[in-house]
Amino acid sequence: MRADHHRPHRLHHHLVEGLDGPIADHFGERRERRHRETRDGILLAAREVLLERGAADLSLREIARRAGFSPGALYKYFDSKDDVVKALADRAMGALLEAFAGVGADLPPDERAVELGLAYLEFARHNPEDVAIVTMHESVAVGPHSREHEQLEETVLDVFREGAATGVFSMPTQEDADFMTYGAWALAQGLATLEQRQRPETAARLRSRQRRLLQAFVNGLKSEWSAPQ
Secondary structure (H helix, E strand, O other): OHHHHHHHHHHHHHHHHOOOHHHHHHHHHHHHHHHHHHHHHHHHHHHHHHHHHOOOOOOHHHHHHHHOOOHHHHHHOOOOHHHHHHHHHHHHHHHHHHHHOOOOOOOOHHHHHHHHHHHHHHHHHHOHHHHHHHHHHHHHOOOOOOHHHHHHHHHHHHHHHHHHHOOOOOOOOOHHHHHHHHHHHHHHHHHHHHHHOOOHHHHHHHHHHHHHHHHHHHHHOOOOOOOOO
16 A cells, blocks of 8 residues: 555656656756645654654654654654754744844944844743744754854854954953853843743843843943952
């Protein structure tokens, strides 16, 4: 029965291979669109399971069930469970990069650092699931970083590198740019998490003070200091 089920698809595939010109392009575009739509459906199901169970308990079998596939069929689109988590995190990081793109690149480094922090908080406020997915991915990530991950990292690191090069920030060694970036991420993520866990009136009061807190952190980077050895 399984062979009979796939025979029409194989026949269609061979017929399309025998075509050329606009007709072949049309069928090729349809096939690519169908592949993309199916992959999106799988990721939608995977997102639900990941947010419910976490990365450690993510099950390809459960993803397949919710997406309406057999577990084996998922391997046509993803190599492993880690590949699924990475795809979801890449999408989330891509969306965050779009949010960061709204921060003026011509701003001085100290002002840009504050605005990037506020952009992150705004993103986290409206997309808490995406932030959770990125955090879960970071906790289990293996292998080389994706393009989105590297772009996100460089966007923040470049602010502190530029600040050091222009004398805005006091950094005796290049390594301190990493420490400052870590501190900025920790502060922004901490503020986002704190806001999400408060009652609406308390969260509103915290939001009104976020800019001042970020400015205080950035101003501290202008003083003489060095990262601990």
